Amino acid sequence: MLELNLPKYKYRIEQRAGKLAIFDPIRKKFIVLTPEEWVRQHFINFLNNHLNYPASLTSVETGHKYNSLTKRSDIMVRNNELNPLVLVECKAASVPVNESTVRQLAVYNTQCNARLLIVTNGLVTYACLCKSPDGEFETLDQIPDYNSLTAML
Template sequence: MQKLNFPSCNFRFKNSENKTYIFDQIRKKFVILQPEEWVRQHVISYLINEKSYPKSLINIEKVLTINNLKKRYDIVIFNPDGSIHITVECKAPSVNITQETFDQVARYNLSLKSSYLMITNGLNHYFCQMDYENEKYIFLQDLPPHQK
C-alpha cells in the first residue's frame, strides 16, 4: 500500500486465502485491506494517537438512512452526550476530493449534525467546522484535539 500523508503507524496484518487483512482497533477484527480501508485505518490511528480521542467515542461504518436511501458513513466521533462531534469521509488515494465529495458529506451531515467534518483520501485532508446559523463551512488547518 502507498505511503499516506499521516504520521507513521504500526498496524497488524494477516494473510488468508491470498488476501491481506488489517486489524481494525475499533471494530476489534481483521478487515480486508482495500485502498479506502488503508486510509480509514490511518485516520483512526491519527484520531487516537495524535488527537487523543478515546476509542469508546469512535464509531466505524454504520448505516444511516437519508431520503429513504441507506448510506454508510466511514467514521464518526461522538460527544459524551451522544451527539456527533466529527464526521469523517474517507476515499481511496486514487480518488480526487471534489465538490461532489463535499456534497456527499454535507448530505450525510444533514442527518448527523456534527460539529466538524473531515474529508480525506489519505494524501489530501480537508477540515471544516460547521456554522449552522449561517449555513456554511469554516475551513480549518486541522481538527481540534479531544477536550477531556
C-alpha cells in the same frame, strides 16, 4: 500500500482467505485491506492516538438514513452525550478529494449534524467546522484535537 500524509503506526496485517486484511481496533477484527481501508485505518490512528479522540466514542461505517436510502459514514466520533461530533469521509489515495466528495459528506451530515466534517484520501485532507444547522461553516487550517474541539463548542 502507498505511503500517506498521516502518521505512521504499527498496523497488523494478515493473510485471510487468500486476501490481505488489516486489524481495525474500533471494530476489533480484521478487515479486507482495500486502498480506502488503508486510509481509514491510518486516519483512525491519527484521530485516536495523535489528536486524542476517544476510541470508545469512535465508530466505523455507521449507518444513516437519507430519504429512503441507507448510507454509511466511514468514521464518526460522538461527544460525551453520544451525539455526533465528527464525521469523516475517507477515500482511496487514488480518488481525488473534490466537490463531489465534499457533497457526499454534507449529505451524510444532514442526518447526523456533526460539528466537525473531514474528508481525506490520506494525501489531502480538508476539515470544516459547522457553525449552524443551516449550513454555515468555517474551513479549518488544521484539525483540532479532541479537547480543543469540545472547548470551542
